[in-house]
Amino acid sequence: MIALNTEAHVNQGRWLAVCPVCSVGLHLARGPRTVGRRFVYQGGPCFGCQYPLTVGWPDHADLIDETLRRRLPINRNWSPNETIEQLEAENGVWL
Numbered sequence: 001m002i003a004l005n006t007e008a009h010v011n012q013g014r015w016l017a018v019c020p021v022c023s024v025g026l027h028l029a030r031g032p033r034t035v036g037r038r039f040v041y042q043g044g045p046c047f048g049c050q051y052p053l054t055v056g057w058p059d060h061a062d063l064i065d066e067t068l069r070r071r072l073p074i075n076r077n078w079s080p081n082e083t084i085e086q087l088e089a090e091n092g093v094w095l
């Protein structure tokens, strides 16, 4: 079975991904368990459907975290289509 890819996003300060097969939300870890920019979710299987997954990480995940850290935790959100410039502009409104 070939692993399917899903993109990481941030919801209320948590890095998450959604399984493209069963739509379960997967809480991602950052740090030593990342392999390059890909986090192979706990060895591959989705917690919901057991389908093997890989997670696509943005090149600038650290910068996203740093930019979001200036906000209240509930407002720390990012999706792959948002730029750092957009996050900084929102920081003036959503702190």
Ligand SMILES: [Zn+2]
Binding pocket: 019, 020, 021, 022, 023, 024, 046, 047, 048, 049, 050, 051
């Ligand atoms: Zn699944």
